[in-house]
Amino acid sequence: MKLSDGVEWALHCCTVLAFVPRGSALPAGRLAEFHGVPTAYLAKHLQALSRAGVVESVAGPRGGYRLSRPPEEITLYDIVAAVEGTAPAFRCTEIRQRGPAALPAREYKAACLITQAMHRAEAAWRAELQSQTLAGLIAELTGAIPPRSVEKAARWFQEVLR
Amino acid sequence: MKLSDGVEWALHCCTVLAFVPRGSALPAGRLAEFHGVPTAYLAKHLQALSRAGVVESVAGPRGGYRLSRPPEEITLYDIVAAVEGTAPAFRCTEIRQRGPAALPAREYKAACLITQAMHRAEAAWRAELQSQTLAGLIAELTGAIPPRSVEKAARWFQEVLR
DNA sequence: GTCCCTATACTCGGATAGCAAGTGTCCGAGTATAGGCGG
DNA sequence: CCGCCTATACTCGGACACTTGCTATCCGAGTATAGGGAC
Numbered sequence: 001m002k003l004s005d006g007v008e009w010a011l012h013c014c015t016v017l018a019f020v021p022r023g024s025a026l027p028a029g030r031l032a033e034f035h036g037v038p039t040a041y042l043a044k045h046l047q048a049l050s051r052a053g054v055v056e057s058v059a060g061p062r063g064g065y066r067l068s069r070p071p072e073e074i075t076l077y078d079i080v081a082a083v084e085g086t087a088p089a090f091r092c093t094e095i096r097q098r099g100p101a102a103l104p105a106r107e108y109k110a111a112c113l114i115t116q117a118m119h120r121a122e123a124a125w126r127a128e129l130q131s132q133t134l135a136g137l138i139a140e141l142t143g144a145i146p147p148r149s150v151e152k153a154a155r156w157f158q159e160v161l162r
Numbered sequence: 163m164k165l166s167d168g169v170e171w172a173l174h175c176c177t178v179l180a181f182v183p184r185g186s187a188l189p190a191g192r193l194a195e196f197h198g199v200p201t202a203y204l205a206k207h208l209q210a211l212s213r214a215g216v217v218e219s220v221a222g223p224r225g226g227y228r229l230s231r232p233p234e235e236i237t238l239y240d241i242v243a244a245v246e247g248t249a250p251a252f253r254c255t256e257i258r259q260r261g262p263a264a265l266p267a268r269e270y271k272a273a274c275l276i277t278q279a280m281h282r283a284e285a286a287w288r289a290e291l292q293s294q295t296l297a298g299l300i301a302e303l304t305g306a307i308p309p310r311s312v313e314k315a316a317r318w319f320q321e322v323l324r
Numbered sequence: 325g326t327c328c329c330t331a332t333a334c335t336c337g338g339a340t341a342g343c344a345a346g347t348g349t350c351c352g353a354g355t356a357t358a359g360g361c362g363g
Numbered sequence: 364c365c366g367c368c369t370a371t372a373c374t375c376g377g378a379c380a381c382t383t384g385c386t387a388t389c390c391g392a393g394t395a396t397a398g399g400g401a402c
Binding site: 001002003004005007008009010012015033034035036037043076084085089090091092093094096098099100101102103107110112113114117120121122124125126127128129132133137139140144148149150153156 | 163164165166167169170171173174177181195196197198200226238244247250251252253254255257258260261262263264265269272275276280281282284286287288290291294299302303305308310311314315318
Binding site: 002013025026028029044046050057059060061063064065080081095 | 370371373374375376377384
């Protein structure tokens with residue numbers, strides 16, 4: 001089981017985008033530069049965020065990406081699901097309906113108990129991510145990030161959003 | 163994010179192995195036949211269960227696999243972890259230490275907050291799986307499985323364990 | 325009849341190909357901007 | 364001096380190669396069994 005690297009990138013990008021002034025936007029190239037990752041590949045994941053309605057894109061010069069909702073209304077699950085998809089990690093192939101103890105398909109009305117157990121675990125995972133908003137994450141960040149880093153980031157913002 | 167098919171197979175196999183009389187064992191070939199899956203590939207996952215200490219193997223004729231502990235002491239997480247590994251699904255690559263706002267590496271003492279949040283979610287997933295034992299699953303199963311299927315399975319057991 | 329020995333056949337275990345999905349990259353379509361031109 | 368038009372350059376979006384890890388398979392090492400022979 002492995003999550004795409006894009007999930008990490010998307011979470012960091014959304015955190016940065018939360019500091020973009022209302023009305024402005026940040027291009028994919030600037031975001032990639034800020035995080036030191038390949039531009040083209042990051043763009044791919046930003047498109048996924050755009051399709052999911054987490055961020056919105058504006059074309060042309062002075063264009064780029066910005067959050068489409070206030071950070072209070074964006075959960076970490078929204079971001080993860082946008083990149084990773086909403087399909088369950090555990091997929092039941094109904095092997096109980098095969099082999100010497102199998103019955104005709106119509107006999108299996110109730111869902112497989114093993115599948116239910118695995119889905120409960122995934123639900124717990126989703127619930128934990130849904131309980132955390134982007135705003136909450138940023139609130140934690142304030143005070144946890146070294147002041148010098150905040151200063152450098154602010155300077156970079158000044159230059160890029162100019 | 164996708165779990166290996168082997169996880170589903172392993173869970174079903176352990177459920178079946180719980181019904182093997184103490185002292186006996188069930189070969190990989192019989193387990194594969196019971197579930198209608200490729201023998202060689204299932205064997206690979208049974209080896210993983212064996213390495214993890216969930217099942218134990220006995221070689222030679224009348225050999226095979228059996229649970230190495232009573233079902234009360236085997237959690238669903240034990241089985242999933244044996245097949246899938248214990249590495250976290252979310253891997254932090256420390257992109258916060260790159261780009262124009264980065265500081266020298268020694269400045270980053272505290273763990274990345276985004277990573278902490280993702281790890282909390284995975285912990286919730288693990289906790290849910292750890293709270294369920296194989297014995298509990300089997301208790302649920304009793305009464306949920308159609309009587310005709312139980313009968314066919316019992317007949318097959320008679321023939322195989324003979 | 326009982327014990328021992330040997331050959332057998334069955335088991336697991338790790339090493340080996342094939343394939344799908346994630347990783348990484350590129351170029352084309354669309355648009356807001358900025359400059360120039362005319363009134 | 365002001366408004367309009369056009370050319371520009373910058374943005375996103377989807378289509379195209381490559382690599383890693385999951386899927387599937389095979390053959391060899393080891394062992395408990397079963398049968399036969401000797402006592």
